[in-house]
Amino acid sequence: MITMPSVLTLRDVNIHPRRVTLLPGQIVIPEKEIYYIQKKLTELQYEMEIRKEEDDIKELMLTQSQERIFNLTKENEQLKQMLSKRNQNRIKKVFMRLSKKLKLRR
Numbered sequence: 412m413i414t415m416p417s418v419l420t421l422r423d424v425n426i427h428p429r430r431v432t433l434l435p436g437q438i439v440i441p442e443k444e445i446y447y448i449q450k451k452l453t454e455l456q457y458e459m460e461i462r463k464e465e466d467d468i469k470e471l472m473l474t475q476s477q478e479r480i481f482n483l484t485k486e487n488e489q490l491k492q493m494l495s496k497r498n499q500n501r502i503k504k505v506f507m508r509l510s511k512k513l514k515l516r517r
Contacts, residue, residue, distance in 0.1 A: 440448070
């Protein structure tokens with residue numbers, strides 16, 4: 412997941428260092444540049460929200476895929492059991508017929 416950087420550099424918000432006045436203990440940024448900083452922050456927040464939503468969608472799709480795989484596996488096992496029972500019943504019937512035929516021949 413993407414997180415917001417705790418420190419933005421002047422390069423992050425496309426401000427040339429010459430436009431910034433450094434005073435002892437503080438930085439003075441022209442009001443025009445503050446607008447661009449706020450705009451950049453808004454863009455970054457919007458981008459983060461989009462990425463979070465994309466991550467949530469991917470996680471949901473993965474969960475749904477896992478559930479589907481589980482259900483298909485379960486269904487496959489049930490079908491195998493049904494087929495196995497059918498085959499066992501057919502084999503029993505064949506043996507019953509064979510045994511009856513053998514008894515009749517004796």
